[in-house]
Amino acid sequence: MEAVSIWTRTSRSGRVASVVVLFLALGLLALVGWIAFGSEERAAPGEKPATTARKAPSSPGREPSLTEPAARSAAQAAPPTPVEPGDLALESHRGTTIAAPDFQGTGGLRGHVSVSGGAAFPSHWTLVLSPSRVLPGREFAREQSFEFSQGETDFRLSDLPLGGYDVTLQAPGLQSLPHPVLLEPANRSPFVNLQLYAAGELHGRLLNAEGDPQPEIDVHLTAQPEGQTRSLQSDRIGRFRFTGVLDGSYTLVVGDPVNPLTEPRRLNFRAPSMNLPDITLPALSALRLRVLDTAGNGIPHAQVRGAGSLGGSVDGRTNIDGWLTIPYLPPGRYRLQVEHPSVGEGRVAVDVQAERTAESSVVLR
DSSP, X not given: OHHHHHXXXXXXXXXXXXXXXXXXXXXXXXXXXXXXXXXXXXXXXXXXXXXXXXBOOOOTTSOOOBOHHHHHHHHHHSOOOOOOTTOOOOBOTTSOBOOOOXXXXXXXXXXXXXXXXXXXXXXXXXXXXXXXXXXXTGGGOOOXXXXXXXXXXXXXXXXXXXXXXXXXXXXXXXXXXXXXXXXBTTBSSXXXXXXXXXXXXXXXXXEOTTSOBOOSOXXXXXXXXXXXXXXXXXXXXXXXXXXXXXXXXXXXXXXXXXXXXXXXXXXXXXXXXXXXXXXXOOOOEEEEEEEEXXXXXXXXXXXXXXXXXXXXXXXXXXXXXXXXXXXXXXXXXXXXXXXXXXXXXXXXXXXXXXXXXXXXXXXXX
């Protein structure tokens, strides 16, 4: 009886264990099935649940596609393409704006300067930094210049705002081409080699209407677009020569800049030299004017200014006898304003004929 009782208890325990194992197996299978079939309907963490899209009728040989509204929604939901911090600001084909480079902070510039063509190295020269015409970051660049007066051939600059620069050198009788330099976070202190070379000469000759050399005529050379002007007079054989001319665009004016004797000429100069064709002037005349007081006495040091109807100008002071002679004037009608600080003022109009000397007088009141 005792043996039968022990067997009965053992059988019951086995059955209970079998039932527990069975329930565990069924639960595991249910969990696996739920994971396999339910994950297709669940959205990934951080995303909105996907909307079921209706499929358009498919034709043989083609995969079914999303309808147009659903396709637009899917395209809008696509995450933007990641952008590296150093990429330039551009518009991608998707319409996504790429971030501009970071030009915050400062950098430096190191370099070496040499002179080509056998010219002596200058004891004094200037390095000029200006916003670049082509490089990115030019809006962050700041124009500034640095003077060197001990004949230095090497330089080191610091505390420069990051950005795109054009680097040029200035020295008496020498010039340089613009050198583009980009100061950016990945290149804060670049090294550059800069070169100076000799400036050039611009020369020409003035002839009168008969083809003879014309001396003592003002010639003006104006740089464009800076507007710096250099002036000189033709010599006794009609020659003029500008030295130390830098490469660039210029305007050449003969006579008064406001009323020139000839049409202004636009030039594109390149070193080492440029020889202009002879410039022939129109037939010129002269004007003699005497300035008097009410008693008929000549007034010295009276200021005379005016211009001709066909070009030419008058600007000078009377001599001790009250006379002023202006040579090399084109013909025309000249309206003159005359004044003296202690005597008074007056006006006069004088007709100047070709190849003649016109004389006139004016009384100051």
